[in-house]
Amino acid sequence: MPSPSSCPPYPESLVWASDRxxxxxxxxxxxxxxxxxxxxxxxxxxxxxxxVVRGAPLIGVAAAYAVVLEEARLxxxxxxxxxxxxxxxxxxxxxxxxAVNLAYAVGxxxxxxxxxxxxxxxxxxxxxxxxxxxxxxxSWAMSREGxxxxxxxxxxxxxCNTGSLATLGPGTALGVxxxxxxxxxxxxxxxxxxxxxxxxxxLTTYELLYSGMxxxxxxxxxxxxxxxxxxxxxxxxxxxxxSPRGDVLNKIxxxxxxxxxxLGGARVMVVAPTSTVDPAWDGRAExxxxxRSGDEVWRSLGAGDPPPGLRIANPVFDRTxxxxxxxxxxxxxxxxxxxxxxxxxxxx
Ligand code: MRU
Numbered sequence: 001m002p003s004p005s006s007c008p009p010y011p012e013s014l015v016w017a018s019d020r021x022x023x024x025x026x027x028x029x030x031x032x033x034x035x036x037x038x039x040x041x042x043x044x045x046x047x048x049x050x051x052v053v054r055g056a057p058l059i060g061v062a063a064a065y066a067v068v069l070e071e072a073r074l075x076x077x078x079x080x081x082x083x084x085x086x087x088x089x090x091x092x093x094x095x096x097x098x099a100v101n102l103a104y105a106v107g108x109x110x111x112x113x114x115x116x117x118x119x120x121x122x123x124x125x126x127x128x129x130x131x132x133x134x135x136x137x138x139s140w141a142m143s144r145e146g147x148x149x150x151x152x153x154x155x156x157x158x159x160c161n162t163g164s165l166a167t168l169g170p171g172t173a174l175g176v177x178x179x180x181x182x183x184x185x186x187x188x189x190x191x192x193x194x195x196x197x198x199x200x201x202x203l204t205t206y207e208l209l210y211s212g213m214x215x216x217x218x219x220x221x222x223x224x225x226x227x228x229x230x231x232x233x234x235x236x237x238x239x240x241x242x243s244p245r246g247d248v249l250n251k252i253x254x255x256x257x258x259x260x261x262x263l264g265g266a267r268v269m270v271v272a273p274t275s276t277v278d279p280a281w282d283g284r285a286e287x288x289x290x291x292r293s294g295d296e297v298w299r300s301l302g303a304g305d306p307p308p309g310l311r312i313a314n315p316v317f318d319r320t321x322x323x324x325x326x327x328x329x330x331x332x333x334x335x336x337x338x339x340x341x342x343x344x345x346x347x348x
Contacts, residue, residue, distance in 0.1 A: 006182040007143065008211035010164035010171070014058060016132070019072065021065045023053045026165060027197075030206040038062075041070035041088045048095040048102070051197060055166020056240045056276050057135045060101030063092050064128035067109040071121045081120075085113060098249055098290045098317045099240040100278040105131065131275075132168055138273035138331035139169025146176030146236070146271050146329040147183060154180070154233045155188035157223055157261075160251035161203035162238035162271070172238040172271040174204060176329070181213050190216040190232070192223045194251060196300040196314065220253045227260040235261040239272035244348055246322035246337030247283035255320040267326040274330050274347030285319035292316050 013024035021038040027050070028034050036052055038044045044066035047053045053062045070088045074081045093106045108127055117123040150156065156177055163174030170178045180186050189208065194200035201217060208215040218226065226232065235257055241249040248254070248270050258268045281288075294312025306312065322337035328345065329335075335345030 007170055007179045008182050008213065010178065011207060011210050012168075013165040014053070014062060014168065016065055016128075019069075021062065021069060023047055023062065024165065025052045026054050026203060027051055029165075029202055038066070039069060040073050041066040041092060044069070045091055045095045054199070055161065056099035056101040056238065057139070057167035057172070057273055058165075059096065059099050060105040060275055061128070061132045061135055061168060063095075063102050063105040064109060064131045066092055068121065068124045068128050071124050082113060082116075086110075089113075096290060098288055099276070100281070101240075101275050103278075104275045135273060135275070136168040138275075139167050139171060139175050141331040142172055142271050142273065142329050143170045143175030143179040145333055146173075146269060147179035147185065149269065149327065149329070149334055150176070150180045150185050150234060152185050153187045154185060155231065156180070156186055156234045156236055157190045157192070157227065157232045157257070157266070158204065159192045159200065159220075159223075159235070159237050159254055159257055160194045161199035161207070163204060163207040165203050165207060166238070171207075172273070173236045173269070174207060174238075176236055176269070176271050177208075178211055178213070181211070188216065188232070189213060190218055190223065190226070192218055192220045192253065192257070194253065195220060196297045198300065199251070220257070224256060224260045227257060227264045227266060230264045230266075232261065232264070232266045234267050234269055236269045236271065239270050239276050240317060241281060241288065242270070242272060242277045242328065242346065243281040243283035243322070244277070244279060244343065244346060245283050246325055246328055246342065246346075247281075248320045248322075248325060248328075249285065249288055249317050250320065252316050252318050255318040255324070258320045258324045262324065268320075268324060269327045269329060270320075270325050271329045274332065277330070277346045277348065279348055283319075283322070289315050289317045289319075
């Protein structure tokens with residue numbers, strides 16, 4: 001099994017510094033490495049909305065630390081403080097709709113409030129720290145398990161950015177790729193540019209080059225054509241929400257690539273911690289897909305101002321039905337949708 005020592009080094013993007021949360025501004029690499037200091041929950045809400053911090057597991061951990069910051073900042077009496085913290089938790093939960101890790105983190109912090117511990121700040125910090133540790137341990141477990149499933153000489157395509165910038169530890173899908181590379185199992189690693197924000201173009205290429213790996217960058221449409229031609233053995237992606245059946249919400253383009261992977265003979269591996277599983281999701285996409293400003297599409301290619309009257313659609317996630325997924329890897333191991341131990345793999 002790949003060991004931490006065989007996994008190449010990776011960059012990090014979140015540091016807790018007792019009175020503030022330091023976040024690498026993920027809109028900037030590789031051109032710039034700018035760190036942003038968050039001192040209040042609303043600073044973190046802004047960072048989540050604006051994609052300073054992104055990637056489902058990292059959003060969850062950042063959200064947990066945001067509540068610690070807010071508790072320390074509020075000077076009110078205990079009952080008033082609890083009321084204001086509850087309101088702050090609602091603002092936090094509404095920052096982005098798709099990654100269930102945000103709701104998961106808010107839920108855990110709400111339970112601390114409900115327990116009413118004598119040292120509220122210390123109790124919130126303990127939970128935030130343990131969430132960070134759990135995500136890091138999960139990341140290692142998934143990365144090693146997923147890497148074992150890639151046969152020697154495998155050719156892999158990945159989408160979006162799912163590495164150490166998007167979580168704690170080596171990553172989810174990109175952690176698998178990283179560990180498999182460390183074990184010298186991979187013949188080819190390609191990534192999509194991931195329109196419109198370029199998480200693949202900017203962040204995945206940055207991470208893989210940092211790790212001393214070789215990577216081929218493709219536009220999404222070129223990746224689709226290559227998949228259809230049989231150029232890959234595996235499509236390896238992360239997730240923002242997984243239903244008990246194994247339906248997956250992930251970065252826009254995942255569904256299209258998964259279908260083309262099947263047509264070209266490649267298998268589809270989804271790698272995500274159990275904090276990304278939503279036991280209450282019925283697997284339908286309605287209301288879950290974040291729509292962002294059309295400006296992001298237009299301006300990402302440096303086209304100046306959009307012409308008046310132009311309508312631009314910018315849904316940034318899509319749904320891949322369970323039947324288009326071959327394997328889901330969580331920290332509990334790998335499982336196929338429909339297997340009898342699938343619920344256990346998803347932590348249900
Ligand atoms: O909009 P983003 O960049 O937050 O979207 C990220 C993704 O879709 C990732 O694939 C997912 O969060 C898994 S990250 C480990």
